[in-house]
Amino acid sequence: MTDLFAVLDIGLGTWFACFCAVTLSSFVQRLSGQAFGIVAAPLIALVAPQFLPAGLLLLGISVGLTSTAVDISAINKAEIIPGFFGRALGAVLAAMVAAQITDVDMIAGLTGLVVLAGIALSLSGIRVRIAPVSLTLAGIAAGLMGTITAVGAPPMALLYQHEPAKRSRAMQNAFFFWGMCVSVLALAWQGLVTGRHLVFALSLIPAIVLGLSTSMPLAKRMERKALRPYALGLSALAATTLILRLLLV
Numbered sequence: 001m002t003d004l005f006a007v008l009d010i011g012l013g014t015w016f017a018c019f020c021a022v023t024l025s026s027f028v029q030r031l032s033g034q035a036f037g038i039v040a041a042p043l044i045a046l047v048a049p050q051f052l053p054a055g056l057l058l059l060g061i062s063v064g065l066t067s068t069a070v071d072i073s074a075i076n077k078a079e080i081i082p083g084f085f086g087r088a089l090g091a092v093l094a095a096m097v098a099a100q101i102t103d104v105d106m107i108a109g110l111t112g113l114v115v116l117a118g119i120a121l122s123l124s125g126i127r128v129r130i131a132p133v134s135l136t137l138a139g140i141a142a143g144l145m146g147t148i149t150a151v152g153a154p155p156m157a158l159l160y161q162h163e164p165a166k167r168s169r170a171m172q173n174a175f176f177f178w179g180m181c182v183s184v185l186a187l188a189w190q191g192l193v194t195g196r197h198l199v200f201a202l203s204l205i206p207a208i209v210l211g212l213s214t215s216m217p218l219a220k221r222m223e224r225k226a227l228r229p230y231a232l233g234l235s236a237l238a239a240t241t242l243i244l245r246l247l248l249v
Helices: 002-008 012-032 036-047 054-070 077-098 104-124 132-149 154-160 165-189 195-203 205-218 224-248
Strands: none
Touching: 002 012, 002 195, 012 036, 012 054, 012 165, 012 205, 012 224, 036 054, 036 104, 036 132, 036 224, 054 165, 054 195, 054 205, 077 132, 077 165, 104 132, 104 154, 104 224, 132 154, 132 165, 154 165, 195 205
8 A cells, every 4th residue: 555655646644535535426426427526526636636637537437337337228329429429529629728737726726616616507407408409518518627627517417407317317427427438538638647647546446336336225215306415515615625725825
């Protein structure tokens, strides 16, 4: 373990905080189809912003694949294509922007702002009709947000928030998995994914296993609305703390 912390250049306390953040966000993602990034990103940004966004996006691939496989029968293939296209386009554009950002604090600050904006969208109650155009636009917005800050769920969550729980969860997890993959590829294209990001992600795989395995027995019994206020509240607190810390330093 000492060698691991030496490679990552962080202490046990920092790593354990990231472990807890990933466990919690994996748990919430499986149950609701959203919130992996919106929960984990501000928490990790508080203690280890150097691993954002690539480290968290790499972890998201595992979470997305596992969560999507569980509800794959509820995926509407006709809605997948425009959403996937938009997400890929947004990821490519965002990677080119991310390549120009060298300040870790700027990425942390953007993460905090995107999280708060995402929470506002989630609470807005706005109804947007699910159609090819709205799916494409939501995909582009998710690609831009997710690739730069690792928080890309809110646009798709806005579209599916009034759908039945299983359908909403299945569609959002599918978009989430695809989004993680294309964002990582886009960042790698710009040379923004390093060996340390990979080691960081691999070291936290057990946190994903813990979060997902804990959520499995509860998936059918727990309504996503029961969990949502707590997840959003924690995210808002972490994002606000992050922004205030950056402003006061």
